[in-house]
Amino acid sequence: MDILVAGGHGKVALRLLRLLAEQGHTARGLIRSPQHAADLEAAGAVPVLGDLENDETLDAYVRGADAVVFAAGAGPGSGPGRKRTVDLGGAVKLADAALSTGVRRYVMVSSIGADRPESAGETMRPYLLAKAEADDYVRASGLDATIVRPGSLTDEPGTGLVRVSRELGGRGPVPRDDVAAVLAYVLGAPRTAGLTFELFGGDTPIPQAVDAL
Incomplete structure (x- = not known):
């Protein structure tokens, strides 16, 4: 498969890109900084330069993919405004690009607590509100x-x-x-489409755990 991972230089994204490349997929990572390209190449991935936050559309990057993964985030040092433009806006923009280019498969890296953002503390609330809205948009898409x-x-x-x-x-x-590893497995398990689930360390092998959902 050809898989585009938005937020391609993130800690989870780099691990995912490496796994996908090792599995023989075309693993493409969307990154904003050319300085990050070498890290993606070292992981066996294809760097794709683009600005998730400011590009009007992501169609050119998504076109030709079999699946997209949203693994981007504004980061803990960012303010509420960037949570809206990256964690929410970027996820929406990726979904819109998938719809307009005919890519059906979308995997979202969300967060625990996104089901109840109003109960979070002041620091976390803007992030979880953005994640909750992004999840709702993708589900309704x-x-x-x-x-x-x-x-x-x-x-x-x-x-x-x-x-x-x-x-x-x-x-x-x-x-x-x-x-x-769970994201990589989910990408190869189309029956997980339509599911929202939480993920923690545990004692069940990944394939067995995901297949039981």
């Missing part, structure tokens, strides 16, 4: 979308063992390695 809501991200080595749940409201950490 008619795309074959899967929304993955990881728990607290860590840089611990992945175990390949997870806990997933369609019942929202959980809490717990999960290694970025395992998030990337």
